[in-house]
Amino acid sequence: MKPIIEFQHVDKYYGKFHALKDINLTINEGEVVSIVGPSGSGKSTLIRTMNGLEGINGGKLIVNGYDLADKKTNINKIRKDVGMVFQHFNLYENHTVLGNIELAPRVVLHRSKKENDEIAMDLLEKVGLENKAHMFPRNLSGGQQQRVAIARSLAMKPKVILFDEPTSALDPEMIQDVLDVMKLVAEQGITMVVVTHEMGFAREVANRLIFFDQGHVLEDRKPEEFFDHPNTERAKEFLSKIITK
């Protein structure tokens, strides 16, 4: 197994607040890793450091062979291969669905119009939105917007896609469509890191689970083991709250 994301003693502060505490974590190519934990535990901060949206204050963070802490690293090179899907979709409001998918491949990868159209339409078909190609994001439901956002990420042909609470802003009946698309991504062998509250996804699709709390990795195991036999008190407490809810 080849590591693609490596945290070595990573620290991150917001002012005096110690958000990430001495993180040591290796994610290998092709893994589907879900990160769960209570609100405010630093899960989102953790995933946002992986493509440099948040800087780190100490340690080493190597993504796809580049050292993110090194000032000489060109962050755009990393991001070409590391996509991200956000809680609030962040689709470009001034572009159509097709435009959203084609923009970065066109201006960053200089992909030809013909190839770009083919790839984009193929992706839209995969996420079940080929009939929405010429609509603007504001005319789509949340679930549809998120599926477009995943297609937009896939169009760059990334090695890794980071999902930061991809279903948290969705109505319950929209969630399954998005999870189905994520399952499809997982089956293609793309490395996935998913911050989520969807325990079903964490259990069934992910092959590794990280329980994160107060800036620490508390558990890092196979999902079924974690759900059936949590090791730490914090994890037991967290799971009992989720199950009773």
Added chain:
Amino acid sequence: MWSLLVNNWQTFLIGFWNTIWCSILALVFSLIIGSGFAILETMPNKFWRGVARVYIEIFRNIPLLVIAMIFYLVIPQFWVKMNGFTAGTIGLTLYTSAFISETVRSGIQSVGDGQMEGARSNGMTYWQAMRYVILPQAFKIVIPPLGNQFVNLIKNSSVLAFVAGFDLMYQGDVIASTTFQTIPTYIIVGIFYLILTLPLSYYMQYLERK
């Protein structure tokens, strides 16, 4: 009033033409300069933000007349000679650019952070994100306030009268002082300004409704 206009139509027309020409030049250049400083002001780099801040605060807080006078009287003494029209137009451009800069900046900042994060995470550089995602949205937002700035700019071009810029106001002063028909002269001058500003105002209201 009609005879006054007929007898002096050439003088009025020169002024009208100079006002239009000055407004177009100042509009184009203040839009370019103002947008440039707006972009600097929203950059992550503190130094460039500071540079933009200083520029904007200086030109926004000095009276237009003073800026025009500096270009008309002070700068020619030490540097290049320029006529009243040039001095006034430069002054008007710099003055207006400071206000346009503030307007465009507020437009850029009203585009949500998520748009920039989305674009950057998609592999685009800061400038690509600005060019293809942020600025098109920002300009759409600021069309109505920019329209107001343009109307103000046309009215403010009357500053040329004080630096011998041969604009509408200057020509009006000349006609008024030679014919002594003060009231009709300035009514005609006012109508000429309305011919320029009213269509612009209505066009902006139309864009706003759209």
